[in-house]
Amino acid sequence: MKIVELVTKDLRFPTSQDRSGSDAMNPDPDYSAAYVLIKTQEGLYGHGFTFTIGRGNELCVAAIEALAPKVLGRTLEEIVQDFSGFWRKLTRDSQLRWLGPEKGVIHLATAAIINGLWDLWAKVEGKPLWKLLVDLSPEALIKTIDFRYIQDVLSPEEALELLKSRWPGRAEREQEVLKNGIPAYTTSVGWLGYSDEKIRSLCRKALQEGWEAFKLKVGASLDDDRKRCRIVREEIGHRTLMLDANQVWEVEEAIEWVQALAEFQPLWIEEPTNPDDILGHARIAQALAPIKVAAGEQIHNRIMFKQFFQAQALGYCQIDAARLGGVNEVLAVLLIAAKFGVPVCPHAGGVGLCEYVQHLSIFDFIALGGPLEQRRVEYVDHLHEHFVNPVQISHGRYLAPSAPGYSSEIKADSIERFTFPYGSFWNKEARSWKD
Numbered sequence: 001m002k003i004v005e006l007v008t009k010d011l012r013f014p015t016s017q018d019r020s021g022s023d024a025m026n027p028d029p030d031y032s033a034a035y036v037l038i039k040t041q042e043g044l045y046g047h048g049f050t051f052t053i054g055r056g057n058e059l060c061v062a063a064i065e066a067l068a069p070k071v072l073g074r075t076l077e078e079i080v081q082d083f084s085g086f087w088r089k090l091t092r093d094s095q096l097r098w099l100g101p102e103k104g105v106i107h108l109a110t111a112a113i114i115n116g117l118w119d120l121w122a123k124v125e126g127k128p129l130w131k132l133l134v135d136l137s138p139e140a141l142i143k144t145i146d147f148r149y150i151q152d153v154l155s156p157e158e159a160l161e162l163l164k165s166r167w168p169g170r171a172e173r174e175q176e177v178l179k180n181g182i183p184a185y186t187t188s189v190g191w192l193g194y195s196d197e198k199i200r201s202l203c204r205k206a207l208q209e210g211w212e213a214f215k216l217k218v219g220a221s222l223d224d225d226r227k228r229c230r231i232v233r234e235e236i237g238h239r240t241l242m243l244d245a246n247q248v249w250e251v252e253e254a255i256e257w258v259q260a261l262a263e264f265q266p267l268w269i270e271e272p273t274n275p276d277d278i279l280g281h282a283r284i285a286q287a288l289a290p291i292k293v294a295a296g297e298q299i300h301n302r303i304m305f306k307q308f309f310q311a312q313a314l315g316y317c318q319i320d321a322a323r324l325g326g327v328n329e330v331l332a333v334l335l336i337a338a339k340f341g342v343p344v345c346p347h348a349g350g351v352g353l354c355e356y357v358q359h360l361s362i363f364d365f366i367a368l369g370g371p372l373e374q375r376r377v378e379y380v381d382h383l384h385e386h387f388v389n390p391v392q393i394s395h396g397r398y399l400a401p402s403a404p405g406y407s408s409e410i411k412a413d414s415i416e417r418f419t420f421p422y423g424s425f426w427n428k429e430a431r432s433w434k435d
């Protein structure tokens with residue numbers, strides 16, 4: 001199955017219009033996807049994307065195009081037969097590597113291509129991605145992972161043993177997922193740009209829908225945060241509350257600020273400070289226990305995650321399917337997290353991230369076991385209507401997807417409307433609200 005064409009699209013959705021997605025660091029995101037269609041000679045397509053929040057999305061598109069020659073002309077069979085070798089070739093181009101390595105725009109582009117290839121593979125196999133992963137033998141799964149730079153904490157042999165040791169109970173866990181789905185939490189109630197009344201009414205609506213866990217954005221004003229936490233606690237009672245600061249604080253400031261909110265009993269504080277500050281996160285985690293520290297949406301590769309775990313800096317691991325270098329690198333992080341006993345609660349929202357990460361969490365639970373209720377997948381209620389196979393949510397849980405692929409295909413008419421800057425939305429409607 002020869003790959004003959006890669007078509008890229010710069011897709012931007014005008015979420016800044018109603019401040020959906022607004023937080024202390026990002027007041028006006030336009031959720032965007034640098035999207036790639038990977039076409040085979042037979043006319044099949046793999047669909048992949050990375051996620052950005054607007055301006056600069058074109059840089060990711062250009063980086064995908066720079067990597068495209070490494071994919072063109074290869075067959076899907078030769079890629080997946082030695083997927084770790086292919087992954088290494090894609091990330092180790094001696095000139096392109098200078099742009100990262102394995103971070104920033106070039107790694108976001110890697111994610112788009114690699115995820116598109118997994119989508120294609122799953123479609124060819126006629127399985128949803130999570131099922132493709134679950135059905136791979138431990139030996140085959142290990143062969144997709146590049147263990148370079150993580151062997152001091154996890155060698156391929158150790159990873160194999162880990163997968164085999166968690167083998168018992170897989171069939172029961174798969175049945176459990178198919179029956180009940182996987183737990184989620186909602187971030188839709190507490191964007192920073194929302195009024196008190198809107199937060200209160202969204203909490204009530206979410207409770208009616210059966211949600212049990214709620215995340216609130218904090219970090220702009222302590223008085224305001226106290227007021228908003230009080231509103232949410234009043235509405236949700238004893239249910240789970242998480243807080244997310246989106247990197248706005250200094251290390252000591254984070255400790256003081258969260259201590260001032262401790263009375264509201266949050267489960268975790270997410271991204272309290274700069275995502276590269278491993279020791280800062282460790283210091284915050286130590287000072288705030290039993291409140292946990294969560295991070296990962298901007299932890300950009302397996303080597304960084306390795307060090308966060310080594311430093312005991314994370315209570316919850318929030319992998320991002322479009323920030324790590326696609327499924328292969330996510331698998332590496334899931335295995336290291338399992339070794340350190342840190343639950344994985346993926347970052348989602350944006351555009352299409354919910355569609356992606358549901359597969360990864362389902363695989364994580366079935367293959368690696370442990371308590372299901374500790375794994376909560378983020379859920380945000382926008383932009384799902386643009387996907388051919390959108391997520392299905394019921395009573396605060398993701399239902400296991402059944403369509404073949406990685407749920408990453410965007411509808412043709414959405415691509416036409418939201419391609420930037422010449423799609424029909426940006427050409428006409430956009431002018432009327434931006435001018």
Ligand SMILES: [Mg+2]
Nearest residue numbers: 244270271297
């Ligand atoms: Mg976050």
